[in-house]
Amino acid sequence: MSVAKELLRQVIERSHGMIRMYVEDLTDADLFVRSVPGTNHMAWQLGHIVGGVHKMLGELGRPAFALPEGFRAVHGKEMAGCDDPAKFATKVEYLALLDEAKAASLAAVDATPESDFDRPGPESMRQYAPTVGIVLMLLGSHGLMHAGQFVPIRRKLGKPPMF
Numbered sequence: 377m378s379v380a381k382e383l384l385r386q387v388i389e390r391s392h393g394m395i396r397m398y399v400e401d402l403t404d405a406d407l408f409v410r411s412v413p414g415t416n417h418m419a420w421q422l423g424h425i426v427g428g429v430h431k432m433l434g435e436l437g438r439p440a441f442a443l444p445e446g447f448r449a450v451h452g453k454e455m456a457g458c459d460d461p462a463k464f465a466t467k468v469e470y471l472a473l474l475d476e477a478k479a480a481s482l483a484a485v486d487a488t489p490e491s492d493f494d495r496p497g498p499e500s501m502r503q504y505a506p507t508v509g510i511v512l513m514l515l516g517s518h519g520l521m522h523a524g525q526f527v528p529i530r531r532k533l534g535k536p537p538m539f
Contacts, residue, residue, distance in 0.1 A: 378490050380493065380509070381490065384485045384513060387513055387515075387520075388481045388485070388515055389478070390516070391516040392474060392478040394523050395422075395474060395519050398526040398530060398538060399418065399422070399467060399470070399471065400471075401535065402467060402533070404461065406529075407422070407464070407467060407470075410529070411525070411532055416456050417459070417529075418526055418529060419465070419470070420455065421525060421526075422465075422474065423447065423450060423464065423465065423470065424451050425518065425519040426451070426474060427447065427451045429477040429480070429481055429515055429518075429519075430477070432501070432514060432515055432518075433484055435500060436508065436511055436512075438480070438483070438487065438488075439480065441476035441479075441480050443473075444465070450463050481512075481516065484512065484515065488512060492509075493507060494507055494508070495508045496508075
C-alpha cells in the first residue's frame with residue numbers, strides 16, 4: 377500500500393477511534409447536553425458526522441452504507457436546536473453507524489487509484505475540497521473536528537479528560 381493511502385487510512389482510523397473514546401462512557405441522555413446554549417449536542421453532531429461521510433461517499437461515486445429512514449433530515453441544520461431524544465438515534469445506533477461509515481471510508485480509499493487523488497473534487501464540494509484526495513482526507517478529519525467539540529460537553533458532565 378502506498379504511503380499516501382496509508383496516511384489517509386490512519387486519519388480515518390484514528391479519528392474514528394477518538395470519537396468512540398469520547399462517546400463510549402456516555403449515556404443516551406448525555407448525548408443531549410449542550411456545552412453552552414446555541415451549540416450542538418452530541419447526538420446531532422454524531423448524526424451529522426455519519427451523514428457527512430454518507431454524502432461524501434456518494435459524491436465520490438463510492439458505495440455507502442444504508443441510513444435509517446429520515447436520518448438525514450433529523451441531522452440537518454434545521455434540527456440542530458431540537459432536544460427531543462425520540463427524534464434521534466441511541467448511542468449504540470450512532471456507534472454502529474460510525475463503524476459502518478469507517479468501513480465504507482476505508483473501502484473508498486482502497487478503491488481509489490492514487491492517480492485520482494489530484495483529480496478535481498466533486499463540484500458541490502470543490503470550494504473546501506478541491507481534489508479527490510482532500511475529500512478522502514475529509515472522510516476522517518471532518519469527524520475529528522467535531523470530536524473537539526465533545527470535550528467541553530464531557531467536562532460539563534464531569535467526565536475525566538481523555539488526553
